[in-house]
Structure formats: structure tokens, C-alpha cells
Amino acid sequence: MLIRPTAQELEEFGEPDFVIYNAGAFPANKYTNYMTSQTSIDLSLKHKEMVILGTMYAGEMKKGVFTLMHYLMPMQGKLSLHSGCNVGAAGDVTLFFGLSGTGKTTLSADPKRPLIGDDEHVWSDNGVFNIEGGCYAKCIGLKPETEPEIWNAIRFGTVLENVDYDPVTREVDYTSQRLTENTRASYPIEYMANARIPCVGGHPKNVILLACDAFGVLPPVSRLTPEQAMYHFISGYTAKVAGTEVGVTEPQATFSACFGSAFLMLHPYK
Ligand SMILES: Nc1ncnc2c1ncn2[C@@H]1O[C@H](COP(=O)(O)OP(=O)(O)O)[C@@H](O)[C@H]1O
Ligand SMILES: C=C(OP(=O)(O)O)C(=O)O
Numbered sequence: 001m002l003i004r005p006t007a008q009e010l011e012e013f014g015e016p017d018f019v020i021y022n023a024g025a026f027p028a029n030k031y032t033n034y035m036t037s038q039t040s041i042d043l044s045l046k047h048k049e050m051v052i053l054g055t056m057y058a059g060e061m062k063k064g065v066f067t068l069m070h071y072l073m074p075m076q077g078k079l080s081l082h083s084g085c086n087v088g089a090a091g092d093v094t095l096f097f098g099l100s101g102t103g104k105t106t107l108s109a110d111p112k113r114p115l116i117g118d119d120e121h122v123w124s125d126n127g128v129f130n131i132e133g134g135c136y137a138k139c140i141g142l143k144p145e146t147e148p149e150i151w152n153a154i155r156f157g158t159v160l161e162n163v164d165y166d167p168v169t170r171e172v173d174y175t176s177q178r179l180t181e182n183t184r185a186s187y188p189i190e191y192m193a194n195a196r197i198p199c200v201g202g203h204p205k206n207v208i209l210l211a212c213d214a215f216g217v218l219p220p221v222s223r224l225t226p227e228q229a230m231y232h233f234i235s236g237y238t239a240k241v242a243g244t245e246v247g248v249t250e251p252q253a254t255f256s257a258c259f260g261s262a263f264l265m266l267h268p269y270k
Helices: 007-011 059-075 104-108 148-153 226-235
Strands: 019-022 040-044 049-053 079-087 093-097 115-117 120-124 127-130 134-138 159-161 184-188 204-209 237-240 252-255
Touching (some): 019 059, 079 127, 093 104, 104 115, 134 148
Antiparallel strands (some): 079 093, 079 115, 120 127, 159 184
């Protein structure tokens, strides 16, 4: 998920800037004031710590760091982006913004365009960089014919999460939703054949907003002027699709500022 330090960096590591305590299934105390469930993700900017209770979903760690970056980066005048990112032969960088399950990972994995990252980036005066060092692909219904790049990235060293398999043959069943529809494959970005390492690029040329409009309000594809793009980026009309968030079982129209309002710590205008 996140960028792994080299052996030398580990030796000279010193004090961590931020610590994640992940207690897995150990529940939050639901008798605490204002708690509505046994799951909590608490982030303290003061103590530089995040505490995860009552969930074993690995996505909480990467999205927790992403949330933190949505505070730290704007404070430095940099824009944190909930987007996939790839780059063409001419250095033309494309961003794919979208809520969970709208296709950031799938569409940024283009064999003709080296991959910078599938989910979390920052745009600064120097261009874009990936916050992470790996991808976290939804793999429900994954097939080599339709998504060969992701299929081929899954090998020893990849973590399959919530994916069903035969305990005797150890054969994986990507069609099974027995545990959840939100099955995942987490692999280092260098497992993608065309990854751009280090995961950096110039200033984006194309910005694609994956509205995933389940209600047909927008045309299937629209080319926006810069002003329209700014409007849609801030208003974030889109849909929550089934399969990531508990309780969302069919598409729900929503407005998600910057296509990632769940992770914004500051007002979108900031
Ligand atoms: N036309 C399509 N474009 C993108 N994804 C699609 C399409 N049709 C089906 N899918 C599926 O939708 C899911 C998109 O998930 P993913 O790319 O991981 O989204 P995100 O990275 O935005 O969370 C994948 O399971 C993919 O196989
Ligand atoms: C990991 C997540 O993000 P995405 O589905 O965009 O990869 C998530 O929202 O849980």
C-alpha cells in the first residue's frame, strides 16, 4: 500500500513522523459518548497517531494516511487528489478522479500508458506524485481476458483480502461474494508491468471525472470547459456504488466534493 523504505532508509529511520495503531477486530467501546458502532478510526494531528478499532479492512490504513495528507498537503499549497494517474509516451499525464469502485484502478491500468498510481496523488508546482507504493484493486469478477494487467500483477507477495479460495486446492474464486463484494488485491506497484518508478509525473494534461452517474442525469461522456470542470470537481455529482461502504447495496446518487469528500479534512475551497 504505502511506500516501503529501502534497507538503508530503514537503518537511518530515526523517529516516525506518524504512527498507525491497528487493533484489527478488537472493538471500540460502544458505550463511549457519541459512538454509534464498534468500529472507529481516530486520527490525532496533535499526537501524530491513528488508532483503528473494530475492523480488519486494510483500506482503513491507506485511507487514513490519505486523510492525513488531505490536511498536510493543502497547508503546503499542494493539492491532494483522489485519483488514479498514468502517463503517455509524450509525457502527457492523465488523472482519473472517482469514488470507490468507479474505475480509477481499472482505467489507469492501461498497457499503453505507464502507471503512476491507482488512487492517491498530490499535485504540486513540480507535477504529480503518488502517495503510495502499491495498488489496491477491487477484484470481484476479475478475469485475465478483461483486466490482464491487474491479473498479471497478482503473484507471490500480493495480499488477497476477503477473496474466497478452495482450502484444499488453494484455487482462488474471484466470482465469490461469500465474504463481501469488496474483495481486494493489494500488490506493490512494481508488480504492474508498466509502472513508472519513481511514481512521479509532470503537470496533468487530461483530467477525467469518473462521475459513474447511475441515474442518467449527465450525458455518458462530456467534454468540459475549465470552468465547468472546476464546478463539477467541487460539487462532485456522482454515485456511491455497491460494494465498498457497509449498507450501500445499490447505486446512490451523491455529491462528493473533489470526488473524495469522505477524506477531506478542510473545506473544499481551501
Ligand atoms: N467499464 C468499466 N470501467 C471500469 N471498471 C469497470 C468497468 N466495468 C466493470 N468494471 C469493474 O468495476 C470495478 C472498478 O473498480 P476499481 O477500478 O478498483 O475502482 P476504484 O479504483 O475507483 O475504487 C472493477 O471491479 C472493474 O472490474
Ligand atoms: C480503498 C478504498 O478506496 P478505493 O475503492 O477508491 O480503492 C475504499 O474506499 O475503501
